Amino acid sequence: MTQIKPADGDAMKTLTLLRHAKSGWDDAVPRDFDRPLNPKGRRAAQVIGRFLKTQGAAFDHVLASPALRVVETLVEVEYGYGRALAPAWDKRVYLASAATLLDLIRELPEAAGTALVVGHNPGLEDLVLDLVADGGDLRDAVEAKYPTAAVAVMTWDGGWADLRSGAATLEAFTRPRDLDATLGPDED
Structure with a gap:
């Protein structure tokens, strides 16, 4: 676990990626979109919310998938964080590829210095691996597994539209188990 550091200077952006918390597979729901969190996922999301609060994390813009498990993740994160995050719900984030996520990030308001994107794998993991150059323990941890409710924080010089492959620095990667x-992980 590493500490989340805010971006320094006006020319630097900070992007935080949060994967939804653990969802329940036991619930009989007709669509994947409607899968709720399980109790462990609710607890993990609250822990991540408290962590974000202790790190002083703040977000100028929040973009999130409207899938039920993401909505419920944000409710629990907000509970731990101690305040509302006011996400912009965008169906394009639901199960988005890394390329789609990058396009959405490039559309973020330029006035926003920090942004939180809440979504799904494999898109989030693939995005981190694309944006961060090879090497480093944090990147290796993401490549090994980007588990549910994990948070990755990246910075780079320039605006949202300037974000390119290999341009970001992975500042932090925190999993609930950290x-x-x-x-x-559950033991089988």
Whole structure:
């Protein structure tokens, strides 16, 4: 676990990517879009919210998938964070590829210095791996697994439209189990 550092200077942007928390597969729902969180996922999202608060993380813009598991993740994150995040819901984030996510990020308001994108894998993981040059323990951890409710924080010089492959620095990658060992992988 590393600390989240805000971007320094006006020319630098900070992008935080949050994967939705663990959803329930036991619930009989007709569509994947409607899958809710399970109890462990709710707890993990609250832990991540508290972590974001202790790190002083702040977001000028929040973009999120409207899938139920993302909506519920944000409710729990807000509970731990202690305030509303006011996301812009965009169906294009639902199960988006890294390329689609990058297009959406490039459309973010230039006045926003920090943004949070809440969505799904494999798009989030693939986006981090594309934006961050090879090497480094944090990137290796993302490549090994970007688990549910994990947060990646990247910075780069320039605006949202300037974001390119290999241009970002991965400042932090935090998994729920880094904060609470009981939120680690389930044992089968």
